[in-house]
Amino acid sequence: MKLSQRVSNLKGSVTLALAASAKEMAASGRDVINMAVGEPDFDAPRRAREAGIAAINSGAVKYTPAAGLNSLRQAVADHLRETRGVAYGVENVVICHSAKHALSHTLLALVDPGDEVLLLDPAWSSYHAQVELVGGVAVHVPPKQDGTCAPDLEAIRAAVTERTGGLMFNSPSNPSGYVWSRSEIEELAAICEEHDLWMISDEIYGRLVFDDAEHVSPTSISEAMKERTILVDGASKVFAMTGYRMGYLAANADVARTVGDLQSQISGCPNYISQRAFEACLIEEPEEVKDMIATFDRRRRVVIEGLDRMGLKGPQPKGAFYAFPDLHHRFDERGSSGFCADLLEAEALATVPGTAFSAPRHIRLSYALSEDRLVEALDRLERFLSDRP
């Protein structure tokens, strides 16, 4: 059967495929440590589970408005006022089936065929695929070349052309754990203002910031910036609710209405049960959240120490739950993919090659694992490096 031009370059998610092969390997009896997953290893909060069960038992599991339950949209608006200090109303919020869905529906609403969209490398792999699927041209902008993965604002400015529609922004960053500073965001906002660009701000790791890092939403920089930004967030990371598939966007009322209309035609309303579970967590933060964040921070320190011990360099992970060491000096001609494949084979340690994020010198390590397993994982990496020619 002839497939559409649109999918001719499409590849499935590398990280999901790697996580799946690690699971297969484990099923065959090997003691696999999976550092490839971008998924918190905690259960969903009790409050979410109870609200989900109550929703089922109410019997009222029906369609909701396509843009989501009004009460949940209001809860998101209140949450954004509290966490980002910005004022949104129900008309600005759309509840989606996941942050992934919020991102892809937004791109569908904003991008015309041939429009250029800037991806600030190292960038989460789905951005590229999603931009191409809607007919856009993904333009990758490399970070500073000092190994920190810090943004190169001059390079971003230089990448803007007449065809540039906007850019995808993600802080804290998957894969690098980099957290943009307020002044870097102000500079980026100035570029958007100057060239009339929209910005999709993926803030899914916004609560996971450590040390002196501060999560700054571009929407809070100015009223004008809020107007041109589409803020995306969801329940997957901070509430460990990946399987509930809950995300949202907040944007100016025109964009929000359009995405709501798109959703009404493409996927219909998001899952009712998950909406109720998510709402319960937004109305009152689950008691587990602070503990989860503190646990991630402890694990982060374990990883930083381990990588330092091995003398590995890379960006200081200050957010999300990833480390991104530069290992290019240990790669053979197969690059980061070959390295990660060998590491999985030799030590049953699953990691993600940096090529998945347009950062071929790095590999990504997720520290969504218990401290014991992390220590074991780092030992395996160290042994692998010392055995490798």
Ligand SMILES: Cc1ncc(COP(=O)(O)O)c(C=O)c1O
């Ligand atoms: C940067 C980033 N954005 C969005 C998502 C997707 O989240 P969701 O589970 O809501 O689709 C992920 C998940 O890995 C992510 O890393």
